[in-house]
Amino acid sequence: MRLIADCFFLLGALFIFLGALGLIRMPDVYNRIQAGTKAVTLGAMAIFIGLFILFPQWGAKLFIIMGFMLLTNPVSSSAIARSFYRSGIKVWHHPSKQPQEDNKQ
Amino acid sequence: MKTLASIEQTATGISNIPIWEMTTLESLAVLLIVLATLMCLYRLLFGPTTPDRIVSADTLSVIATIMLCGIAGVFQSVLYLDVAMIYGVLSFVGIIALAKAIEGDKS
Amino acid sequence: MNKRISPPYILTFFICLLLWLLLTGTFNREDLLTGLVVSALVAYISAKNLLILNGLIIAPYSLLALINYLGYFLWALLKSNIDLAQRVVAKEIPIDPAMIKVKTTMQSDLGKLILANSITLTPGTLSVDVTDDFLLVHWIDCPDGTSIEQATQAIAEDFEYYLKGFLK
Numbered sequence: 042m043r044l045i046a047d048c049f050f051l052l053g054a055l056f057i058f059l060g061a062l063g064l065i066r067m068p069d070v071y072n073r074i075q076a077g078t079k080a081v082t083l084g085a086m087a088i089f090i091g092l093f094i095l096f097p098q099w100g101a102k103l104f105i106i107m108g109f110m111l112l113t114n115p116v117s118s119s120a121i122a123r124s125f126y127r128s129g130i131k132v133w134h135h136p137s138k139q140p141q142e143d144n145k146q
Numbered sequence: 147m148k149t150l151a152s153i154e155q156t157a158t159g160i161s162n163i164p165i166w167e168m169t170t171l172e173s174l175a176v177l178l179i180v181l182a183t184l185m186c187l188y189r190l191l192f193g194p195t196t197p198d199r200i201v202s203a204d205t206l207s208v209i210a211t212i213m214l215c216g217i218a219g220v221f222q223s224v225l226y227l228d229v230a231m232i233y234g235v236l237s238f239v240g241i242i243a244l245a246k247a248i249e250g251d252k253s
Numbered sequence: 254m255n256k257r258i259s260p261p262y263i264l265t266f267f268i269c270l271l272l273w274l275l276l277t278g279t280f281n282r283e284d285l286l287t288g289l290v291v292s293a294l295v296a297y298i299s300a301k302n303l304l305i306l307n308g309l310i311i312a313p314y315s316l317l318a319l320i321n322y323l324g325y326f327l328w329a330l331l332k333s334n335i336d337l338a339q340r341v342v343a344k345e346i347p348i349d350p351a352m353i354k355v356k357t358t359m360q361s362d363l364g365k366l367i368l369a370n371s372i373t374l375t376p377g378t379l380s381v382d383v384t385d386d387f388l389l390v391h392w393i394d395c396p397d398g399t400s401i402e403q404a405t406q407a408i409a410e411d412f413e414y415y416l417k418g419f420l421k
Contacts, residue, residue, distance in 0.1 A: 059341050063340075068346070069350065072348060078374070082374060101275040101276070104275070115369070115374055116370065119370075119379070122391065126352075134349075134350070
């Protein structure tokens with residue numbers, strides 16, 4: 042039982058680590074938002090599942106935190122992405138090609 | 147039904163902390179999370195632009211919530227979960243307010 | 254927004270009560286009474302600002318659709334993380350980002366919110382802005398010359414199929 046929970050902990054920590062690595066390596070603000078949000082959300086889910094296996098009596102609270110995180114994490118990242126986009130921060134394009142026209146209409 | 151004194155004792159952790167022996171896998175997980183936090187801090191301190199710092203602060207707040215839940219497991223006290231929940235709510239509200247403030251001076 | 258539908262007092266009340274029960278975890282008489290009073294008060298004050306809840310379809314089969322959607326969503330989240338991990342570990346990051354527009358057929362505000370959330374957590378996409386019928390999506394690996402229809406088919410269509418079960 043302890044071993045399964047530890048595997049979940051390790052999986053979650055690995056995803057969080059990879060997300061932070063993406064936060065360092067990505068070239069653009071929007072790509073960094075993507076890396077951070079996705080990895081941290083799944084890492085949190087995995088760690089909460091591990092905690093639930095170790096302490097089943099905390100199930101209700103862990104469930105509430107998990108649902109709250111699943112609902113608000115994308116909302117907050119989307120909100121900051123929208124504010125950056127509206128204040129005029131450009132999207133990074135691959136340097137080997139011309140900046141292609143975004144299909145605005 | 148716990149008395150208030152016993153709850154306080156568990157929360158402050160002055161005495162009677164159940165000893166938590168960490169296995170190898172768990173220490174590895176803690177190490178990975180610490181490395182992730184350090185990388186986020188690097189982005190926060192030396193980020194080239196202000197938006198990078200904001201994104202990294204968002205990620206750091208979520209990592210702090212996860213770490214609070216882990217602390218709840220280590221100290222085996224359910225009160226830390228409440229702290230984690232309130233921290234999550236407050237950081238979410240803070241990020242939304244920040245986004246509104248950035249957006250507000252343009253539109 | 255539709256003015257004829259009354260604000261969803263009952264739904265707000267039951268959601269608050271469920272949260273209270275999950276948080277306290279007891280069925281004592283005093284706790285239950287406090288929860289009832291507080292939920293009724295919260296529902297009375299805030300339900301007329303919660304018109305967003307009108308997007309829910311209350312029907313017996315909608316619970317099944319919700320569970321179905323959750324399963325598909327978790328699978329997509331796992332896939333997106335594996336995809337992201339491959340991109341991050343690669344020596345030269347294989348990305349080609351662009352902003353594209355995606356057409357949505359969801360009617361209610363709640364439907365658009367959940368759809369945007371799902372798009373943010375699926376492989377390589379981040380929803381940036383929502384206008385009336387279109388979502389602005391940042392796609393991390395956009396092929397050249399993608400039209401709105403192709404992008405809609407690639408990003409949003411599967412989720413809309415699952416979401417239509419319990420949202421307008």
